[in-house]
Amino acid sequence: MVIPEGFKFSREHEWAHDQGDGTALIGISHYAQDAMGDIVFVELPNVGDALEAELEFGVVESVKTVSDLYAPVSGEVVEINDELEDSPELVNQSPYEGGWVVRIKMSNPEELDALMDAEEYVDYLKESE
Amino acid sequence: MSQELRHIPLEDRHVALGAKMVPFAGYLMPVQYTGLIDEHQAVRTRAGLFDVSHMGEVEIVGKDAIAVIDGLVTNDATKLVDGQAMYTVMCKPDGGIVDDLIVYRLAEDHVFVCVNASNRDKDFAHMRQYARGEATLTDRGDAYGQFAIQGPDAQTLLQRIAGIDLSAIGAFRCQFGPIAGHVSLIARTGYTGEDGFEIYVPAEHAGAVFDALIEATSREELALCGLGCRDTLRLEARLNLYGQEMDEQTNPFEAGLAWVVKLDKSTPFIGQQALTELKAAGPGRRLRGLVVEGRGIIRHGHDIFVDDQKVGVVTSGTYSPTLEQSIGLGYIDVEHAERAKVEVEVRGRRIAAAVTKKAFYSRK
Numbered sequence: 001m002v003i004p005e006g007f008k009f010s011r012e013h014e015w016a017h018d019q020g021d022g023t024a025l026i027g028i029s030h031y032a033q034d035a036m037g038d039i040v041f042v043e044l045p046n047v048g049d050a051l052e053a054e055l056e057f058g059v060v061e062s063v064k065t066v067s068d069l070y071a072p073v074s075g076e077v078v079e080i081n082d083e084l085e086d087s088p089e090l091v092n093q094s095p096y097e098g099g100w101v102v103r104i105k106m107s108n109p110e111e112l113d114a115l116m117d118a119e120e121y122v123d124y125l126k127e128s129e
Numbered sequence: 130m131s132q133e134l135r136h137i138p139l140e141d142r143h144v145a146l147g148a149k150m151v152p153f154a155g156y157l158m159p160v161q162y163t164g165l166i167d168e169h170q171a172v173r174t175r176a177g178l179f180d181v182s183h184m185g186e187v188e189i190v191g192k193d194a195i196a197v198i199d200g201l202v203t204n205d206a207t208k209l210v211d212g213q214a215m216y217t218v219m220c221k222p223d224g225g226i227v228d229d230l231i232v233y234r235l236a237e238d239h240v241f242v243c244v245n246a247s248n249r250d251k252d253f254a255h256m257r258q259y260a261r262g263e264a265t266l267t268d269r270g271d272a273y274g275q276f277a278i279q280g281p282d283a284q285t286l287l288q289r290i291a292g293i294d295l296s297a298i299g300a301f302r303c304q305f306g307p308i309a310g311h312v313s314l315i316a317r318t319g320y321t322g323e324d325g326f327e328i329y330v331p332a333e334h335a336g337a338v339f340d341a342l343i344e345a346t347s348r349e350e351l352a353l354c355g356l357g358c359r360d361t362l363r364l365e366a367r368l369n370l371y372g373q374e375m376d377e378q379t380n381p382f383e384a385g386l387a388w389v390v391k392l393d394k395s396t397p398f399i400g401q402q403a404l405t406e407l408k409a410a411g412p413g414r415r416l417r418g419l420v421v422e423g424r425g426i427i428r429h430g431h432d433i434f435v436d437d438q439k440v441g442v443v444t445s446g447t448y449s450p451t452l453e454q455s456i457g458l459g460y461i462d463v464e465h466a467e468r469a470k471v472e473v474e475v476r477g478r479r480i481a482a483a484v485t486k487k488a489f490y491s492r493k
Contacts, residue, residue, distance in 0.1 A: 037149075037161060037357065040448040041426050041448070041455075043476075059476065061426050063165045063361060063448045064160075064165065064357050064447075066428065
């Protein structure tokens with residue numbers, strides 16, 4: 001799986017993609033969706049909710065498992081991917097595009113620097129095997 | 130249960146075929162191959178192959194074989210004819226469920242019992258302790274590989290490598306016959322709500338039989354299936370799972386299994402006295418089906434509410450690929466068990482669920 005440019009990863013397998021306008025899209029990695037299997041429900045936060053880096057902000061459920069979503073960076077939710085309400089499988093099919101979860105207005109964009117880039121994340125996955 | 134990791138005969142083959150493996154009941158088992166929902170739909174519409182070699186087998190051989198098993202289980206084994214199977218539970222003297230079993234009468238002096246993998250050691254010890262009569266009990270859990278071929282096309286596909294006419298085996302019947310040349314016990318039983326077969330193959334030939342079946346069919350025709358979809362399939366068909374709907378603190382009446390308790394059968398059996406009393410008293414809770422209305426997924430352990438009163442607990446909950454909705458089973462206090470609706474608490478939030486006594490899925 002080729003990871004597109006510009007994505008930053010947390011140790012909990014969430015990604016943040018800087019949109020260049022002070023906001024970032026947040027989702028889960030290809031590895032995470034693959035490990036969970038068929039995703040059938042995503043519990044989204046509300047627009048306006050404040051997310052804090054490393055804290056839970058939602059839940060992803062596959063048929064078999066329940067996983068918390070952890071914010072890779074802090075900020076205010078400005079948009080949620082409401083397509084996931086009817087089509088949670090988008091997270092499996094397109095984890096880096098159609099399966100994004102929320103857009104947040106970053107309160108501390110420097111937090112992005114603490115995340116792993118694609119190469120570091122691939123190494124991290126190898127190490128955790 | 131032994132803490133030592135046991136191995137099914139074909140563990141390496143599943144890994145090579147791309148299965149995701151997870152520890153289950155002390156074995157490393159395939160939980161899924163291509164995807165749980167795909168595998169589930171394959172079984173509902175075509176056919177799927179499950180390696181369930183972790184399941185235990187006990188053989189009872191001797192002139193009192195039928196009487197011995199009849200004294201251990203609640204259903205009536207004396208009614209069985211050669212080549213017939215029955216579902217039953219085995220209870221403790223206090224009526225608590227030790228395990229649920231399939232009992233096959235192979236001959237007047239030969240009974241074959243399929244037990245849950247997680248209960249294998251416990252069941253065998255219980256059977257040895259309470260068996261009365263002239264017969265030898267043997268734990269044959271390592272002697273067999275077991276495969277389940279399930280789905281509407283199961284007979285057609287298995288027939289390609291079977292040396293006997295499978296259409297002659299009726300539901301809950303079994304027969305010995307060659308599969309890819311290796312004599313196996315072929316039973317028309319299953320745990321998916323579909324037509325299909327469970328075959329017990331001598332462990333040393335399990336690989337050859339598995340390979341022959343894979344060779345004789347395409348993956349479009351016969352999907353490789355893991356334990357993940359086995360659970361969603363059994364739950365849609367409303368089949369109980371030991372450890373969830375049943376345990377030693379559960380009696381068969383509350384678990385919806387009164388139909389396998391024959392209190393007036395000819396052989397006295399373990400738990401008979403307690404079960405007679407439990408039946409007269411009536412259950413304090415009842416197992417009910419739950420269909421979520423709206424979003425959210427109910428899971429094992431979630432509490433069931435009526436208004437602000439906790440009235441029960443979910444024993445199994447998942448997403449139903451057929452209903453495209455969350456379904457589950459749960460115990461509800463008897464005074465609320467006839468309600469049409471309850472609420473289930475999921476992460477601090479209540480979601481509405483319809484209560485049902487029926488299976489979520491029945492094959493046409």
